[in-house]
Amino acid sequence: MINQTEAAIQLQGLTKRYGKTTAVEDLSLVIPRGSTFGLLGPNGAGKSSTIKMLMGMLSIDAGTATVLGINVADSPSAMKQRVGYVPELHHIYRWMTVRKVIGFVKSFYPSWNDELCDELLDLFELPIDRKVAQLSKGMVAKLSLLLAMSHEPELLVLDEPMSGLDPLVREEFLDGVLRTICRGDSTVLFSSHSIDDVQRLADDVGIMYHGRLLVNRPLDDLLGSTKRVRAVLRDGCLPQHLPEGTIWQSVQRREWSLTVAGFSTDVLTQLRAENSVEVVDVADLCLEDLFKDYVKGAKTTI
Numbered sequence: 001m002i003n004q005t006e007a008a009i010q011l012q013g014l015t016k017r018y019g020k021t022t023a024v025e026d027l028s029l030v031i032p033r034g035s036t037f038g039l040l041g042p043n044g045a046g047k048s049s050t051i052k053m054l055m056g057m058l059s060i061d062a063g064t065a066t067v068l069g070i071n072v073a074d075s076p077s078a079m080k081q082r083v084g085y086v087p088e089l090h091h092i093y094r095w096m097t098v099r100k101v102i103g104f105v106k107s108f109y110p111s112w113n114d115e116l117c118d119e120l121l122d123l124f125e126l127p128i129d130r131k132v133a134q135l136s137k138g139m140v141a142k143l144s145l146l147l148a149m150s151h152e153p154e155l156l157v158l159d160e161p162m163s164g165l166d167p168l169v170r171e172e173f174l175d176g177v178l179r180t181i182c183r184g185d186s187t188v189l190f191s192s193h194s195i196d197d198v199q200r201l202a203d204d205v206g207i208m209y210h211g212r213l214l215v216n217r218p219l220d221d222l223l224g225s226t227k228r229v230r231a232v233l234r235d236g237c238l239p240q241h242l243p244e245g246t247i248w249q250s251v252q253r254r255e256w257s258l259t260v261a262g263f264s265t266d267v268l269t270q271l272r273a274e275n276s277v278e279v280v281d282v283a284d285l286c287l288e289d290l291f292k293d294y295v296k297g298a299k300t301t302i
């Protein structure tokens with residue numbers, strides 16, 4: 001029995017260490033059912049380690065991962081029946097034909113939907129009688145998505161699935177993912193280096209850096225409430241107190257730029273009260289700039 005009110009993913013204090021490297025540190029996150037969550041982060045941020053832990057493929061050093069109400073450490077196979085997973089590297093039996101692979105994977109899932117599988121085969125134009133070893137990288141990625149989607153999982157997890165794909169294949173791949181999103185009752189978690197993909201697909205965005213989750217907000221909310229303020233420092237000195245929510249700042253000669261999360265007019269009031277500061281303008285940021293500012297800001301504090 002599915003409990004629609006429970007979160008699709010609930011991570012509590014999740015931690016992963018590889019020797020002296022802490023790949024994921026005390027990460028807590030709730031992803032509600034029916035939402036699409038885009039996880040951004042620079043190389044080595046800990047995205048894949050997080051995804052592998054919640055997929056039961058990597059041991060957890062501290063904390064818990066609950067997926068579809070199942071504690072992953074207790075019952076990974078019960079969880080996997082209900083989840084579709086597209087890993088960064090696609091492990092598909094290379095000696096089998098596409099038809100054989102589909103038949104093989106189908107046998108593990110009572111919920112397999114033949115009609116959907118055929119639709120995806122058409123959409124992706126996959127050569128059914130060709131061996132996996134003879135498929136292009138893009139074809140393998142699309143086959144991996146087809147296998148993950150055809151059992152109509154309650155949760156679809158994609159780990160940088162589109163890296164290295166050409167723009168046309170990316171488009172086809174995205175169309176496939178959008179089919180799951182459009183069903184409305186499925187949850188999608190995907191990690192990506194593509195700001196465009198996140199902007200296009202995600203309801204909620206997480207930004208990871210150095211194993212920590214810096215942000216976890218609805219995309220519209222994040223874009224609407226984070227502003228870049230440009231100001232002139234009349235005497236070249238920074239005010240003693242930065243506005244609350246400042247995530248990044250830069251000073252070049254007398255020009256001062258700062259990016260403020262949770263911006264309100266109080267920030268301007270505070271800055272204007274400083275005799276030495278003249279605010280020049282306040283501007284919106286695109287997701288790419290916002291992502292860079294969060295990471296650059298975290299680099300200077302971590």
Ligand SMILES: Nc1ncnc2c1ncn2[C@@H]1O[C@H](COP(=O)(O)OP(=O)(O)OP(=O)(O)O)[C@@H](O)[C@H]1O
Pocket residue numbers: 018021022023041042043044045046047048049050
């Ligand atoms: N098997 C491993 N052994 C040792 N260290 C590892 C291992 N896997 C990952 N790491 C380290 O853990 C950290 C997080 O890596 P992870 O692959 O989770 O990041 P990522 O955000 O997915 O990176 P990318 O975007 O480059 O794929 C990095 O410092 C990485 O070097």
